[in-house]
Amino acid sequence: MDKYFVRFIDVDLSNQKINILTIEESTLKDYLGGAGISARIIYDEVSLGADPLGEENVLCFSAGIFTGTGLATACRVEASAKSPLTGLIGTSNSGNYWGAELVYAGYHGVIIRGKSKEPCYLSIFNDDIRIISAEALWGLDSWDTMTFIRKELCDSDVQIASIGQAGENLVKYASIQNGPYDAWGRTGLGAVMGSKNLKAIAVRGTGSIHPKNEKAFLKEVELSFKAIKSSPFYDAFKEYGTMLATIPYYNFGALPGRNFQIGKPEGWMENRSRKVVKQYSRRGVACISCPIACAHWVEVKEGKYKGLSLKDMEVTPVIGFGAGCDIDNIPAISKITEICQRYGLDMVSAASSIAFAMELYQRGLLKVEFIGFSLEWGDDDAVIKLLIQIATRKGIGDILAEGVREASKKIPESEYYAMHVKGLEIPMIDPRGRWSTWSFGNLTNIRGGDHLRNRNPVENLRFNENRKPYETEAFEFDQGMYDSFDMPEDIKESIFDKDRKQVDIPRMSKWSEDLISVYNSVGLCIRPPVLQAIGPSAIARLYSSFTGIDMTAESIMKAGERIWNLQKLFNLREGEKPEDSMYPDRFFDEAQADDLEYQRKLDIVKVKEILRLYLKARGWHEDSGIPSIDKLNELGLSK
Amino acid sequence: MKKVIKVNTEPCIGCSLCSLTCSVTWNHAYGLNDSHITVNRNDLAGLFVVEIFDTCKRCFKCVEICPSSCLEVVEIQENLDKGGHNG
Numbered sequence: 154m155d156k157y158f159v160r161f162i163d164v165d166l167s168n169q170k171i172n173i174l175t176i177e178e179s180t181l182k183d184y185l186g187g188a189g190i191s192a193r194i195i196y197d198e199v200s201l202g203a204d205p206l207g208e209e210n211v212l213c214f215s216a217g218i219f220t221g222t223g224l225a226t227a228c229r230v231e232a233s234a235k236s237p238l239t240g241l242i243g244t245s246n247s248g249n250y251w252g253a254e255l256v257y258a259g260y261h262g263v264i265i266r267g268k269s270k271e272p273c274y275l276s277i278f279n280d281d282i283r284i285i286s287a288e289a290l291w292g293l294d295s296w297d298t299m300t301f302i303r304k305e306l307c308d309s310d311v312q313i314a315s316i317g318q319a320g321e322n323l324v325k326y327a328s329i330q331n332g333p334y335d336a337w338g339r340t341g342l343g344a345v346m347g348s349k350n351l352k353a354i355a356v357r358g359t360g361s362i363h364p365k366n367e368k369a370f371l372k373e374v375e376l377s378f379k380a381i382k383s384s385p386f387y388d389a390f391k392e393y394g395t396m397l398a399t400i401p402y403y404n405f406g407a408l409p410g411r412n413f414q415i416g417k418p419e420g421w422m423e424n425r426s427r428k429v430v431k432q433y434s435r436r437g438v439a440c441i442s443c444p445i446a447c448a449h450w451v452e453v454k455e456g457k458y459k460g461l462s463l464k465d466m467e468v469t470p471v472i473g474f475g476a477g478c479d480i481d482n483i484p485a486i487s488k489i490t491e492i493c494q495r496y497g498l499d500m501v502s503a504a505s506s507i508a509f510a511m512e513l514y515q516r517g518l519l520k521v522e523f524i525g526f527s528l529e530w531g532d533d534d535a536v537i538k539l540l541i542q543i544a545t546r547k548g549i550g551d552i553l554a555e556g557v558r559e560a561s562k563k564i565p566e567s568e569y570y571a572m573h574v575k576g577l578e579i580p581m582i583d584p585r586g587r588w589s590t591w592s593f594g595n596l597t598n599i600r601g602g603d604h605l606r607n608r609n610p611v612e613n614l615r616f617n618e619n620r621k622p623y624e625t626e627a628f629e630f631d632q633g634m635y636d637s638f639d640m641p642e643d644i645k646e647s648i649f650d651k652d653r654k655q656v657d658i659p660r661m662s663k664w665s666e667d668l669i670s671v672y673n674s675v676g677l678c679i680r681p682p683v684l685q686a687i688g689p690s691a692i693a694r695l696y697s698s699f700t701g702i703d704m705t706a707e708s709i710m711k712a713g714e715r716i717w718n719l720q721k722l723f724n725l726r727e728g729e730k731p732e733d734s735m736y737p738d739r740f741f742d743e744a745q746a747d748d749l750e751y752q753r754k755l756d757i758v759k760v761k762e763i764l765r766l767y768l769k770a771r772g773w774h775e776d777s778g779i780p781s782i783d784k785l786n787e788l789g790l791s792k
Numbered sequence: 793m794k795k796v797i798k799v800n801t802e803p804c805i806g807c808s809l810c811s812l813t814c815s816v817t818w819n820h821a822y823g824l825n826d827s828h829i830t831v832n833r834n835d836l837a838g839l840f841v842v843e844i845f846d847t848c849k850r851c852f853k854c855v856e857i858c859p860s861s862c863l864e865v866v867e868i869q870e871n872l873d874k875g876g877h878n879g
Contacts, residue, residue: 222816222822225809250833250835253824257823257824257825299836310833332835360823361822361823361826362822363816363821367820371816378857382859391859436802437805438838439805440807441808446805446859463838
């Protein structure tokens with residue numbers, strides 16, 4: 154059988170050259186696709202100390218190996234570069250239709266190097282690849298950009314990855330919008346694209362992809378579909394999407410209310426939780442090949458924002474702006490979401506930056522004379538005004554556009570209120586309200602303070618009991634779930650305490666991070682109904698039958714571990730230190746103002762101990778955080 | 793009487809699983825351009841319209857896979873048969 158390979162488009166904008174790069178089977182075996190391949194490319198191509206906004210940075214889009222197939226939720230694409238926000242690896246994952254179109258055009262990735270002299274966009278129509286002037290597009294938001302390009306190319310099906318004004322203005326947390334409503338949001342990749350004068354990448358493919366072993370692959374696709382539909386989370390996720398989490402987070406007191414001052418914002422259950430989903434949406438919207446459709450089509454029928462309709466009510470803006478900035482109604486949050494989508498801003502970092510500014514205003518550290526207007530909690534007009542100032546770098550927006558870490562260096566006495574880990578703003582989970590594998594993941598996440606790289610496959614938000622605080626979280630599923638959980642028996646026994654129904658957090662973190670690395674490399678979505686149903690054994694069978702490359706559950710997970718370690722090596726090369734993996738002081742020094750009953754604060758000694766156990770589980774040196782030589786040899790990363 | 797597919801486009805979530813399943817069933821490859829059913833998507837407006845072509849082979853795999861119950865197998869008189877219809 155012919156060896157399997159995928160092709161990447163390699164564009165140098167400095168000299169306007171386009172090459173085609175082949176990723177061979179041996180590399181795919183080690184890095185799978187998607188996030189794995191982009192990690193390898195960024196590690197190899199971006200040298201130490203490269204300016205993230207300079208010509209030397211490289212932006213890589215890499216589709217998952219299954220993206221474009223009918224495997225449920227296989228639609229994801231990883232985008233990576235050195236992050237202008239953190240100075241570490243910047244990487245983000247997105248779905249929609251862009252990746253599938255790229256694959257149908259005959260490519261699994263796009264590498265962008267150098268810098269164009271003039272604004273441009275890249276058009277890919279099968280093998281017809283062109284760099285086109287974007288002079289007329291510069292200054293447009295992402296929606297207008299999409300409409301313009303579709304008209305110019307006379308093709309309403311062309312999929313567009315684009316930046317809005319935020320990316321053009323090098324806002325450090327600018328997103329790359331994926332179609333009108335989705336995004337490669339985190340770590341500021343939109344600014345990298347803007348720094349290269351690249352406004353958009355338009356993709357259309359009329360070809361198709363066929364599995365190497367069609368019969369075996371289709372059988373696995375069918376089994377996966379059934380497994381996902383049988384997940385206990387499937388129906389609930391289909392109905393509520395990620396809004397499902399809005400009630401348990403409230404119950405835990407884990408919402409980032411008013412920049413992490415309160416865990417249970419007043420009126421939350423009545424006006425921002427999943428209870429209100431049906432008031433604003435009657436249907437879901439899916440990415441290609443996804444049966445879940447976790448996003449909602451929102452229609453605002455009355456009030457100040459009457460007539461607004463968009464794909465929204467995702468937990469990220471609802472918690473970020475709804476709790477973080479205390480915007481107390483869905484229509485206003487939807488309008489704010491629209492602004493972020495159009496201007497191209499990462500909603501987590503944008504919400505956190507504004508919540509930071511609002512708290513400084515509350516404490517008198519930012520005055521109305523300096524801002525130009527008042528910044529009261531819950532003021533949607535002020536939030537919208539500030540978002541536009543950030544995206545266009547006007548007024549105080551120019552300071553907040555740097556992210557909270559850098560902004561806090563410019564505003565006296567503000568550092569304590571800058572809620573980030575390694576420069577990346579922390580999203581929705583307050584670890585004082587809920588300590589779990591998931592919240593712990595903000596510390597170990599390869600890209601900084603973020604919750605999406607160590608989703609625990611058996612995370613269950615119904616329970617919050619830590620019998621051994623910090624070390625464990627509750628595992629309350631039945632025996633059948635335990636038995637069917639796709640994990641080698643010896644690892645399962647080391648992670649789960651069956652009698653006590655506990656999960657070992659440091660060990661589960663390692664497993665989860667490796668598994669998410671696999672997911673982001675094969676193109677699957679990490680939503681709970683999928684993550685719970687499709688484990689490494691199924692992925693190995695899918696991978697082998699689709700590519701003809703012989704993989705086992707063990708080699709799949711080893712690849713996930715290799716990818717995580719390689720990303721870590723990039724960060725270490727850039728100077729990351731173990732002490733950087735720490736929560737802001739606020740979580741250790743004070744309880745939330747509304748946590749009158751428990752007055753919960755984190756214990757820094759215990760957090761450090763869990764980090765030590767995590768490093769041990771990873772095979773990394775406990776003092777330096779550097780992977781051991783044995784580990785690097787085991788993963789083939791010692792060269 | 794012949795079996796055809798009746799389309800109720802309203803609950804469509806725009807996943808294109810119908811089109812992908814058709815494509816791999818009849819062309820042995822996944823794609824959106826050579827199947828006998830398609831989802832016309834206006835993504836900015838969130839509108840999806842399912843269209844079945846006259847070339848439909850009536851294998852009904854798309855009906856089985858549709859996660860939103862947009863597609864239904866119905867029987868019609870043979871002289872009305874156009875492969876499928878948007879009901």
